[in-house]
Amino acid sequence: MADTIQLLPDHIANQIAAGEVIQRPASAVKELLENAVDAGATEIRLLVKEAGKSLIQVIDNGKGMNETDARLCFERHATSKIRQIDDLFHINTMGFRGEALASIAAVAQVELKTRRSQDELGTYLEMENSMVVRQEPCATATGTSIAMKNLFFNVPARRNFLKSNAAEMRHIIDEFTRVAMAFPHIFFSLSHNDQQVFHLDKGSLKQRIVQLLGNSYLSRLVPVQEQTDYLNIQGFIGKPDAAKKTRGDQYFFVNNRFIRSAYLNHAVMQAFQDLIPADSFPLYVLFIDLNPEQIDVNVHPTKQEIKFEDEKIVYAFVQAAVKHALAQFSITPTLEFDIDAGIQQSDAVAKPFTDEHRQAASSSELYQAFSKSREGRLFRDRRIWRFSRWSCTRQSDAILERFF
Ligand code: ADP
Ligand code: MG
16 A cells, blocks of 8 residues: 655645745744844834835844854754753743745745854845845845845745735834844834835933933833833833723733733733723733743744743732832832732742842842731822822822831
């Protein structure tokens, strides 16, 4: 009887695998921008045509690649970012799977130009169906330019799934915004059909938020800043009067990686409860930084979902940080540090880290606020806030001095 099982040729296997990583033009935009960030670029330019359907090009001034790496980078599982599985839990780059460029080369025509600063000449490479069709030395600026043309030209069924240019462009702008938001010290620009959409000078996070989300937020951002031994939270929330009727201007970054988390979103929404109408959405741009060993970033092909070792404690910290910020700016009428009992008893709070860290952690400000919940509850009495706005502020400062 004839054998019925066949091994798929590489380019078909790559096309299938690409389906997970590159679903639409915006997915490629994300991967290429992240590679440019990982390459240490300080200037990153994104050019798209026809909402990325005919061209997506990212030009960076990062470290570039030598000739061998320029060929290798398109191989599946080709990565310079991890060597062994353990490295995944110490990762501080955006990439690590070594799948993006292989996937892109499987579903688009790719032109790469790259040069390292120490090399006189760079490398030009053209790929089609995962194969090199042209390679030659070239004169080019330090850094890398990757142009992908005619996305899904060889997978017409998938091309048919693409939405209108307006819809695909919306997705591209979303991905661009997420990366640009996380790295305000990097210059970014975006042009669509040769028209400039964004030109983002290097600056502070506050400047970047306003550049990306609009001037209307300029005087309506409240800083969030908490440092504990377990994690740091910093960023901005919008004042309640800046809340919008549509979800959208809401961003969580964990170790500079944009993530989606309905659970952490809930923590922020809880903190805003009673301050905004039920059907509106406050702005938040929050950066949560914690030991990479406390998270698993390898649970999702596009890395937009991550797993926390202890999700509850992160939830509690996020909520407390937002409440604290609102209280400090005397926006919230009450200070509610009624942290869920389960969390107070959770290992992360009850015995943070190793024993040698316990002392330091238990003296940290947020931890104290949690563990002194009985005292915290005293201040839940709303009467205390029936002062003028001015004395309210003074009151809150006094209380916060005690608790934070
Ligand atoms: P990953 O980012 O997960 O390592 P990619 O397929 O995105 O996988 O990239 C493969 C490798 O190619 C990277 O690890 C990096 O060494 C190299 N590379 C990709 N893009 C760039 C770039 N813009 N500048 C320099 N090197 C790059
Ligand atoms: Mg990558």
